[in-house]
Amino acid sequence: MASPLTEKEVNRLVQLLNDEQSEFLQSYLKQSKKSKWLEKLAHKKGVVLHPDTSIDEAWDQLDDWELKEILDGGYGNRPYKCECGMALRFCYIVHHRKENKTYRLGETCLGHYTMMSAELIKDITNGFHKIDLERDSILLRYKQGWELPSVYGRLPLAEELKTQIVIGLPLSSIQESRIEKRFKQQLIKIREQNKWHRLAQMKGHHPTYTFQPAASPVSHSTIGLITYEEAISKYQSNIDAIRQSSPKITDLLMLRKYNHLQNMFKALKQGELVDESKLLSHMFELLYYLKLY
Numbered sequence: 399m400a401s402p403l404t405e406k407e408v409n410r411l412v413q414l415l416n417d418e419q420s421e422f423l424q425s426y427l428k429q430s431k432k433s434k435w436l437e438k439l440a441h442k443k444g445v446v447l448h449p450d451t452s453i454d455e456a457w458d459q460l461d462d463w464e465l466k467e468i469l470d471g472g473y474g475n476r477p478y479k480c481e482c483g484m485a486l487r488f489c490y491i492v493h494h495r496k497e498n499k500t501y502r503l504g505e506t507c508l509g510h511y512t513m514m515s516a517e518l519i520k521d522i523t524n525g526f527h528k529i530d531l532e533r534d535s536i537l538l539r540y541k542q543g544w545e546l547p548s549v550y551g552r553l554p555l556a557e558e559l560k561t562q563i564v565i566g567l568p569l570s571s572i573q574e575s576r577i578e579k580r581f582k583q584q585l586i587k588i589r590e591q592n593k594w595h596r597l598a599q600m601k602g603h604h605p606t607y608t609f610q611p612a613a614s615p616v617s618h619s620t621i622g623l624i625t626y627e628e629a630i631s632k633y634q635s636n637i638d639a640i641r642q643s644s645p646k647i648t649d650l651l652m653l654r655k656y657n658h659l660q661n662m663f664k665a666l667k668q669g670e671l672v673d674e675s676k677l678l679s680h681m682f683e684l685l686y687y688l689k690l691y
């Protein structure tokens with residue numbers, strides 16, 4: 399198994415994300431670790447949990463240590479304390495319902511205080527390690543400029559995945575292979591359709607839209623960074639038209655571009671400069687998609 403990024407590298411890559419993206423990633427990782435804990439414990443005890451069992455019911459049934467929360471003190475900080483006195487960056491809060499006990503522990507002390515077997519603890523921490531690798535995969539893809547496979551935009555994905563895509567956070571390779579597996583038949587169909595569509599286009603049966611920045615009213619030499627005032631004076635009417643029609647956007651890729659465009663304007667409003675060619679490419683793709691162009 400490849401080793402995960404160091405804490406320092408993770409910290410550096412997380413800084414590249416916007417607030418929305420880093421909050422989503424944090425909560426996704428926490429949620430994954432909590433479910434991993436539950437899954438390993440249930441497996442160890444031979445308890446089969448039905449998919450519609452709520453988390454509460456599951457813990458009543460399991461009668462064991464529940465992972466309530468994972469606190470993260472942030473890179474370079476150790477604000478929490480383990481029951482043994484050690485200062486911690488990551489603090490696991492575990493709770494036993496029947497015994498009504500709560501402990502705040504570091505990873506190395508999880509076994510000592512809960513009396514869970516070393517084997518189970520190892521299973522759990524291995525599971526956590528895999529989730530950290532998933533985080534690394536997302537962060538590295540973000541840095542390298544990962545593009546969402548356009549066919550995914552047409553799949554009926556779970557709400558959480560949709561959000562992840564729309565806010566512009568890459569999918570991990572694990573998430574991607576889950577999607578490929580779950581929607582195998584639909585993906586074969588969509589890819590086949592796309593192939594025929596492309597062939598038809600090549601034969602010239604259908605006129606196609608291609609985005610050419612040179613065809614826009616902006617001359618090439620002026621493309622660079624722009625300010626809020628410049629963006630508004632040039633593109634206000636187009637942006638307004640897109641905003642008015644935004645409820646009609648159903649394709650996830652287009653929703654992602656719309657979200658990105660909104661973020662660009664948010665940044666512009668706060669006095670930042672924005673890459674005009676990027677703004678234009680999103681704007682024209684949305685105008686075209688919404689049939690406003």
Ligand SMILES: [Zn+2]
Nearest residue numbers: 480482484507
């Ligand atoms: Zn400890």
